[in-house]
Amino acid sequence: MIMTLAIALSIGGAFATSPRQSQDCQGATQYYFNGNYVLAGRIGIDYICVTPSSSVCTYYKVGTTYTPCMWGTYCTANCRASNPTPKKAKK
Amino acid sequence: MTKRQVVLESISALLIMLFLYASVSKYLDFDRFIGEMNNQPFPNSWTPFLVWTVPSLEIAISLALIFERTRMVGFIASLVLMSLFTIYAVTILLHFFAYVPCSCGGVIRKLSWPQHLVFNLFFVVLSVLGIILQRRSSFKSIFITKNSFV
Numbered sequence: 001m002i003m004t005l006a007i008a009l010s011i012g013g014a015f016a017t018s019p020r021q022s023q024d025c026q027g028a029t030q031y032y033f034n035g036n037y038v039l040a041g042r043i044g045i046d047y048i049c050v051t052p053s054s055s056v057c058t059y060y061k062v063g064t065t066y067t068p069c070m071w072g073t074y075c076t077a078n079c080r081a082s083n084p085t086p087k088k089a090k091k
Numbered sequence: 092m093t094k095r096q097v098v099l100e101s102i103s104a105l106l107i108m109l110f111l112y113a114s115v116s117k118y119l120d121f122d123r124f125i126g127e128m129n130n131q132p133f134p135n136s137w138t139p140f141l142v143w144t145v146p147s148l149e150i151a152i153s154l155a156l157i158f159e160r161t162r163m164v165g166f167i168a169s170l171v172l173m174s175l176f177t178i179y180a181v182t183i184l185l186h187f188f189a190y191v192p193c194s195c196g197g198v199i200r201k202l203s204w205p206q207h208l209v210f211n212l213f214f215v216v217l218s219v220l221g222i223i224l225q226r227r228s229s230f231k232s233i234f235i236t237k238n239s240f241v
Contacts, residue, residue, distance in 0.1 A: 003157055006104035007111060014115035026123065044126030 025069035028060035032074040037066050040074070050075045095228055102221040103156040106169050109214060110156075113199065114149035117142075132188035148172060163225050170218035177211040180204055 030040035032047070033056070040058045041047055049057035049072030057074045059066040092100075117124045121142070128138045152172065155165030182188065183204050202210060 002100045002104045003107065006107045007153075007157075010108040010111035011115055013108075014112050014119060018116065018119040027120070042126050043123070044128065044130035048130045 025060045025067070028069070030058040030060060030069060031066060032058050033066070043070075047074055047076050049073065095224055099162070099221065099224050099228065102217050102224070103162060103165070105217060106165070106214065106221070107153045107156050110149040110153045110169070114146035114153070116199075117146045132183075163222070166218050166221040166225055170215065170222065173211055173215045173218055177208065177215055180208040180211055184208060 026043075030043070031037040032040045037059060043049070047058075049070045054071070055073060056068040057070040057072040058068075060069045061067070124146075125138060125142055128142050129135050148168075149172070152165050152168045155161040155168060157165075199207070199210070
């Protein structure tokens with residue numbers, strides 16, 4: 001009984017919180033702000049959000065408004081350096 | 092059902108919920124999971140191996156925890172995996188790596204790294220408790236079986 005409930009809850013929960021199902025902002029196209037809103041690219045390949053940070057890392061578009069999505073410092077590589085440079089995925 | 096069995100079933104259920112939720116979440120959004128794995132501070136060449144191994148291992152542990160006969164193996168595997176995740180969280184918090192990546196996996200990704208550490212430690216403790224209780228109940232059942240033959 002407990003096991004059945006655990007299995008149902010975990011699988012159901014995974015579907016319920018999946019970005020495709022819940023319209024989670026992280027499933028949407030991400031933008032970062034550098035004076036203008038620019039396409040952020042793919043997380044883990046083009047950029048990462050360095051935490052802890054209280055600043056907004058990326059935004060997503062709701063209608064015509066850019067809404068904060070991910071927190072952290074938008075960083076493309078060498079992310080603890082003062083002037084970050086891109087971390088590129090190995091091909 | 093004894094009190095100990097209820098506790099054991101509850102611990103197993105919590106661990107199953109964790110592992111099954113985490114693995115299904117990863118498979119449901121596999122592309123993002125690959126990106127998040129690339130985001131981790133180890134070589135990206137490890138990604139193809141890790142993106143299949145980690146969720147598969149989580150499902151295998153969940154399956155082991157469901158059945159009474161394999162539960163002990165499940166608890167031990169759970170302890171090993173959660174300890175590895177905990178050590179990883181500690182190294183991240185100690186800035187052992189060049190940068191601090193995101194913490195990932197369904198709604199778990201919304202936790203900060205210190206919260207992640209506490210979360211992991213909770214499940215490490217649960218796994219240890221599961222091993223202790225499972226050992227005791229195994230000894231008890233062996234003892235009862237032995238006595239029933241006498």
